[in-house]
Amino acid sequence: MIQIRNLTITHKKDLHVLVSGFDLVLNEGDRAVIVGEEGNGKSTLLKWIYDPRLIEEYAEAEGERVTQGEKLAYLPQELPEEDKELSAFEFVSAAAGGGFSPKDASRLASQLGIDEDMFYSERPMRSFSGGEKVKLRTAALLLGDPDVLLLDEPSNDIDVETLEWMESVILRAGRSVLFISHDETLIERTANRVILLEQLRRKTLPRQTVANVPFRQFMAEREAAFQKQAREAGSERREEKKAMERFRRIQQQVERAQENVSRGDPSTGRLLKKKMASVKALEKRYSREHEDLTEFPEREDPILLRLDNQLALPAGKTVLELSLPELRRGDTVLARDVELFVRGPEKVCITGRNGVGKTTLLVVIRDALAGRGDLCVGTMPQDYDEALPPDETPLDFLASTGGKDAVTLVRTRLGSLRFTASEMEHPIRELSGGQRAKLLMLSLSLSEANVLLLDEPTRNFSPLSGPQIRGILRDFPGAIISVSHDRKYVAEVCDAVYELTETGLRRVCGDG
Numbered sequence: 001m002i003q004i005r006n007l008t009i010t011h012k013k014d015l016h017v018l019v020s021g022f023d024l025v026l027n028e029g030d031r032a033v034i035v036g037e038e039g040n041g042k043s044t045l046l047k048w049i050y051d052p053r054l055i056e057e058y059a060e061a062e063g064e065r066v067t068q069g070e071k072l073a074y075l076p077q078e079l080p081e082e083d084k085e086l087s088a089f090e091f092v093s094a095a096a097g098g099g100f101s102p103k104d105a106s107r108l109a110s111q112l113g114i115d116e117d118m119f120y121s122e123r124p125m126r127s128f129s130g131g132e133k134v135k136l137r138t139a140a141l142l143l144g145d146p147d148v149l150l151l152d153e154p155s156n157d158i159d160v161e162t163l164e165w166m167e168s169v170i171l172r173a174g175r176s177v178l179f180i181s182h183d184e185t186l187i188e189r190t191a192n193r194v195i196l197l198e199q200l201r202r203k204t205l206p207r208q209t210v211a212n213v214p215f216r217q218f219m220a221e222r223e224a225a226f227q228k229q230a231r232e233a234g235s236e237r238r239e240e241k242k243a244m245e246r247f248r249r250i251q252q253q254v255e256r257a258q259e260n261v262s263r264g265d266p267s268t269g270r271l272l273k274k275k276m277a278s279v280k281a282l283e284k285r286y287s288r289e290h291e292d293l294t295e296f297p298e299r300e301d302p303i304l305l306r307l308d309n310q311l312a313l314p315a316g317k318t319v320l321e322l323s324l325p326e327l328r329r330g331d332t333v334l335a336r337d338v339e340l341f342v343r344g345p346e347k348v349c350i351t352g353r354n355g356v357g358k359t360t361l362l363v364v365i366r367d368a369l370a371g372r373g374d375l376c377v378g379t380m381p382q383d384y385d386e387a388l389p390p391d392e393t394p395l396d397f398l399a400s401t402g403g404k405d406a407v408t409l410v411r412t413r414l415g416s417l418r419f420t421a422s423e424m425e426h427p428i429r430e431l432s433g434g435q436r437a438k439l440l441m442l443s444l445s446l447s448e449a450n451v452l453l454l455d456e457p458t459r460n461f462s463p464l465s466g467p468q469i470r471g472i473l474r475d476f477p478g479a480i481i482s483v484s485h486d487r488k489y490v491a492e493v494c495d496a497v498y499e500l501t502e503t504g505l506r507r508v509c510g511d512g
Helices: 042-050 088-095 102-112 116-120 130-143 160-172 184-190 215-260 266-291 358-369 394-398 404-416 433-446 466-474 487-493
Strands: 002-011 017-026 031-036 059-067 072-075 148-152 176-180 193-200 205-211 318-329 332-343 347-351 377-380 451-455 479-483 496-501 504-509
Touching: 002 042, 017 042, 017 193, 017 205, 031 042, 031 184, 042 059, 042 072, 042 148, 042 176, 072 130, 088 116, 088 130, 102 116, 102 130, 102 160, 116 130, 130 148, 130 160, 160 184, 184 215, 184 487, 193 215, 205 215, 215 266, 318 358, 318 479, 332 358, 332 479, 332 496, 347 358, 347 487, 358 377, 358 451, 358 479, 377 433, 394 404, 394 433, 404 433, 466 487
Parallel strands: 031 176, 031 193, 072 148, 148 176, 332 504, 347 479, 347 496, 377 451, 451 479
Antiparallel strands: 002 017, 002 059, 193 205, 318 332, 496 504
């Protein structure tokens, strides 16, 4: 379907190489996921595959892209600004290639399990919920009958129902799919190929791995291969060290014998000279063997982060007693009789369909806790710009005191999150969503917060770093009140799960 040959992509601004010598053949029926840490070029690669012109403004590419006349359809991360004011009917018509037949719309709506009337709605696209937008945008692409679907983060900011819908679309698309996602559950359930983009040696060496196996198998085999190679490399070097120690003892013995042999014993001198020649030959052999030793494996490890600056909350501590007759957004009543009680180091998650008011509720909870002198509250909003000053650098933001020790600590912590020295000095507005998520999480780790309010905390962390983030939050000694659709986060971190509905919070998981 698509062939990529010897592709190299380089950022124009800092000449950072994102991919180098990359080859890929995408076949019919492939459901390939692109994974990697934030800033490794996943979206840039997907854009180039769809249309090389999309990256010309900020990157240079060399390589060959071969198609056999296949029709490609591309879903970008965000709905373009110019499309937000279009009606649903105008948007779908344009995305489908200039129009669509009622018969095709009816057939597709039935296949996808969506309301056919959405295709003909005069509502502007901006007025639809996150889940509705994803369904409309995806359905519009499918109405154009493409051969290959290219999806950039189709799982971002959508509820569990829509996530499951997206899984079914990918599995039943009947065409090749190349996608990027941070949702591990979606990846595990859909992908049959994995493309891993890594940046090794402080982001100076790009490496790409293509594996024709599902994601979970890929991760297990990758870890097993890494450990096996590390053991072999360590064993060989221990044997080499022993051999070199034996060699040096022999060499020293011969050298001492040569120093002590008398001129009146030429026969022994000749023997020692031959012996030294043998020693030199042995040294050359060891040198050649050293070149053939198994290399220690390299990989881009998950981020290193810890929440260790916080004091534990007592089990009986009252964190929140919320009783809200109405949850409003402006003049709109979103829910009634909302009650939530949180005690001690409880980990609470609020779920619900898109648009029901989960983020609004989290803001209400934040305001309710704002005056509490007995708690220290840290927040991670869904819109990172609410918490991050766009014109400051990561160093300015985190080392506000400006002291030498503070700057050194922040540099060390940012380095453990895979920030380069240059990125530490970039304005925050130039960072990717994933890098800003790391920055917010690091700011929480450096604080003394014992209550965390987190809106979709894992959505911008890669599937490689996801387990690390979940482990950190699970072990956090304080309370967490969060909104999330990440099924692994809900299962592994949260003690209690509530669904927000129009009639209040309904407990769906947890004791009590």
